[in-house]
Amino acid sequence: MTDTCPVCGEPAGVLTGLGPRVSxxxxxxxxLITLFDDDALVPRCDANSCRLPVQPxxxxxxxxxxxxxxxxxxSVMAGEWEAFLAGVRADAPxxxxxxxxxVGDLRVLVTRLLGPRVALxxxxxxxxxxxxFVAENVAELxxxxxxxxxxxxxxxxxxxxxxxxxxxxxxxxxxxxxxxGVWWLIALFWLRASGDLRLDDLLHxxxxxxxxxxxxxxxxxxxxxxxxxxxxxxxPYSLEALRATVCLAAGQPNPERQRWSDLYFGFELAxxxxxxxxxxxxxxxGVSDERAAATIGLHAAWIxxxxxxxxxxDEGSPELTVTVQRLDEICGQAGHPKLVAxxxxxx
Ligand SMILES: [Zn+2]
Numbered sequence: 001m002t003d004t005c006p007v008c009g010e011p012a013g014v015l016t017g018l019g020p021r022v023s024x025x026x027x028x029x030x031x032l033i034t035l036f037d038d039d040a041l042v043p044r045c046d047a048n049s050c051r052l053p054v055q056p057x058x059x060x061x062x063x064x065x066x067x068x069x070x071x072x073x074x075s076v077m078a079g080e081w082e083a084f085l086a087g088v089r090a091d092a093p094x095x096x097x098x099x100x101x102x103v104g105d106l107r108v109l110v111t112r113l114l115g116p117r118v119a120l121x122x123x124x125x126x127x128x129x130x131x132x133f134v135a136e137n138v139a140e141l142x143x144x145x146x147x148x149x150x151x152x153x154x155x156x157x158x159x160x161x162x163x164x165x166x167x168x169x170x171x172x173x174x175x176x177x178x179x180x181g182v183w184w185l186i187a188l189f190w191l192r193a194s195g196d197l198r199l200d201d202l203l204h205x206x207x208x209x210x211x212x213x214x215x216x217x218x219x220x221x222x223x224x225x226x227x228x229x230x231x232x233x234x235x236p237y238s239l240e241a242l243r244a245t246v247c248l249a250a251g252q253p254n255p256e257r258q259r260w261s262d263l264y265f266g267f268e269l270a271x272x273x274x275x276x277x278x279x280x281x282x283x284x285x286g287v288s289d290e291r292a293a294a295t296i297g298l299h300a301a302w303i304x305x306x307x308x309x310x311x312x313x314d315e316g317s318p319e320l321t322v323t324v325q326r327l328d329e330i331c332g333q334a335g336h337p338k339l340v341a342x343x344x345x346x347x
Contacts, residue, residue: 010047019076068096180219293335
């Protein structure tokens with residue numbers, strides 16, 4: 001295949017190698033919209049966006065089980081498809097790789113995948129008591145289901161459409177409420193469940209990288225309510241970890257970022273300072289370092305740590321040295337390794 005555009009004659013790098021590629025996954029709403037849009041799937045030349053007369057290779061990642069990839073061969077690599085596929089299988093031996101002959105066939109497969117998820121949301125919308133519905137079906141109400149819902153709201157056809165309005169309210173808003181209800185429940189779920197459920201795992205499964213439906217963040221804020229005088233740290237800690245995670249997924253600033261930072265450092269200090277029994281399951285309920293680094297900004301951490309150190313200095317506490325050491329360690333795991341040194345240098 002030549003690497004110049006047949007329409008304008010300019011270089012068209014997209015025609016080299018494997019040719020144009022489209023990579024999707026089942027929780028990627030924009031990708032799903034592209035898959036069902038003939039025009040969006042037409043590859044374009046780099047220089048002038050001319051429509052190129054080739055088929056892109058399309059890869060759809062499926063979470064499974066079994067985890068897999070559905071692949072529509074691209075026309076540029078036609079002769080090398082089998083060799084390419086063998087390479088993919090060798091690189092990921094556990095992955096169920098399946099060749100799908102055409103875009104139309106892939107759409108049918110995706111429709112079958114999304115159908116039960118949209119059906120579940122239809123049931124939720126029809127439920128008289130949506131809160132009870134969430135409690136009974138929370139394990140099924142994953143980000144992939146809400147992505148299917150967001151896609152269904154765009155009216156893709158294939159029996160997947162959701163109505164724009166349900167009982168005089170925009171369906172998108174009702175689904176946003178539902179999503180917020182799921183989040184709220186999972187953030188507190190581990191408190192009531194015995195066993196190995198961990199807050200961070202639940203946040204990962206239900207809130208990381210999720211599509212955030214219209215109104216879901218507002219609904220979550222309403223669910224959480226005003227910070228109360230809750231004395232147990234676990235409830236506010238869990239809810240603020242959740243809010244910080246969802247704000248990150250939504251690309252929105254966290255209105256309670258300072259509170260989250262204060263709770264995070266409070267938890268980590270208590271964990272190191274014998275705040276509860278060494279054998280307590282609470283030890284394992286802190287969020288991961290990655291989540292802390294992604295959700296606690298330098299400014300909020302600066303204020304939290306600065307106030308802690310200043311308070312200990314003001315009261316001439318014998319705990320100052322050990323606490324500063326611990327704060328330094330915690331700042332490091334939250335992605336701000338130089339913060340304590342900077343603060344002390346300034347004092
Ligand atoms: Zn062109």
